[in-house]
Each structure stands twice: as C-alpha cells, then as structure tokens.
Amino acid sequence: MAEKTRVGVLISGRGSNLKALIDAQGDDCPYEVALVVSNVEDAPGLDFARQAGIATFARNHKGLKRAEFDAIVDAELRAHGIKAVALAGYMRLLSPGFVEGWAGRMINIHPSLLPLYKGLDTHARAIEAGDARHGCSVHLVTAELDDGPVLAQAEVPILPDDTPDTLAERVLVEEHRLYPRALVELVRTL
Numbered sequence: 001m002a003e004k005t006r007v008g009v010l011i012s013g014r015g016s017n018l019k020a021l022i023d024a025q026g027d028d029c030p031y032e033v034a035l036v037v038s039n040v041e042d043a044p045g046l047d048f049a050r051q052a053g054i055a056t057f058a059r060n061h062k063g064l065k066r067a068e069f070d071a072i073v074d075a076e077l078r079a080h081g082i083k084a085v086a087l088a089g090y091m092r093l094l095s096p097g098f099v100e101g102w103a104g105r106m107i108n109i110h111p112s113l114l115p116l117y118k119g120l121d122t123h124a125r126a127i128e129a130g131d132a133r134h135g136c137s138v139h140l141v142t143a144e145l146d147d148g149p150v151l152a153q154a155e156v157p158i159l160p161d162d163t164p165d166t167l168a169e170r171v172l173v174e175e176h177r178l179y180p181r182a183l184v185e186l187v188r189t190l
C-alpha cells in the first residue's frame with residue numbers, strides 16, 4: 001500500500017465535514033488527516049480529531065496580524081509533514097502568502113452551487129431568489145473568497161416549504177458525501 005498523503009484540516013466550529021473526512025479513511029483511502037488546526041480554541045469539531053487520535057493545534061488569532069497568524073499555521077502544517085489542506089468551515093480570510101504557498105493543494109467546501117452565492121447565508125439567498133436547485137461545491141482555494149476552480153458539485157432540490165435550516169440540512173448530507181470524494185481526487189493529482 002502506497003504511503004498516504006498527509007492532510008491538514010482547518011476548522012472554526014462544528015466540524016461535521018472534518019468528521020466526514022475522518023470517517024472516510026478506510027484502507028483504500030489515499031489520504032490521512034494528520035493535523036487539525038482551529039483558530040477557535042474551543043471549537044466543538046476539535047473533539048472529532050481528539051477522538052480519532054489526530055494531532056490538533058488550536059490558537060486564537062486575536063492580537064495577531066492576518067499574515068502573522070497564517071505563518072504560525074503554515075509552520076504547524078509543515079512541521080507535521082502536511083502535503084494538502086482542506087478548509088472545513090474555517091471562518092478566516094487567508095493571507096495571499098499562505099494561499100500562494102498551498103496553491104493547487106488547498107481546497108474548500110462551500111454550501112452553494114458556485115459561482116452562485118459566494119460568502120455567507122447561502123441557503124437563505126437561494127430560497128429568496130426562488131431557485132429550484134441548490135447544493136454545495138468543492139473548489140481549489142485562490143486569493144478571492146469562495147473563488148477558484150470548482151472541482152466537484154452536488155445538487156439538491158429546494159422544496160416549497162424549505163426554510164434556510166431545512167435546506168442547510170439537506171445540503172449538508174451532500175457535503176459529507178462530496179468532500180471526502182473530492183479530497184481523494186485532489187491527493188491523487190499530487
């Protein structure tokens with residue numbers, strides 16, 4: 001069995017996508033989540049990493065310039081031999097230097113059918129617009145927020161009675177299927 005690609009996952013909160021990435025790690029999986037980084041020291045998602053015996057690095061970004069904080073994160077990732085990065089609900093804009101350093105090796109999952117609805121409140125905006133379909137996208141991270149080439153998407157219908165919460169739940173099921181698949185595809189290209 002070839003050596004697995006060591007992946008770092010960056011989170012800020014709940015961590016359900018992190019959990020999906022961890023749960024998908026069977027024998028045939030070409031990646032291994034080897035480090036979980038959080039800019040929120042008590043992010044609930046850190047528990048998924050700890051339960052799985054994965055190294056964590058949690059540090060509040062407050063008081064540091066964006067590039068300074070990102071340099072600390074970058075050093076942690078490199079010290080752990082990380083070769084690819086998956087953002088999973090990481091609620092921080094990244095500095096250009098960090099993005100450049102991981103170009104082609106860093107992906108994000110976003111809850112919309114990009115290029116529609118970059119940014120926040122995607123579910124409410126899709127309902128408000130009267131869209132029939134919504135979903136999630138995995139894309140390579142570039143300097144622009146929620147931009148960069150889309151690698152994979154999954155769609156769900158928007159139902160007449162949907163609220164942002166019910167729609168978010170339906171999309172999240174698809175996120176958890178899509179993200180591990182997209183990460184597998186990414187690491188196979190490295």
Ligand code: GRF
Binds near residue numbers: 045089110111136175
């Ligand atoms: C997900 O909806 C993801 O698409 C977005 O932030 C949310 C994170 O959820 N980027 P979780 O922390 O993975 O549960």
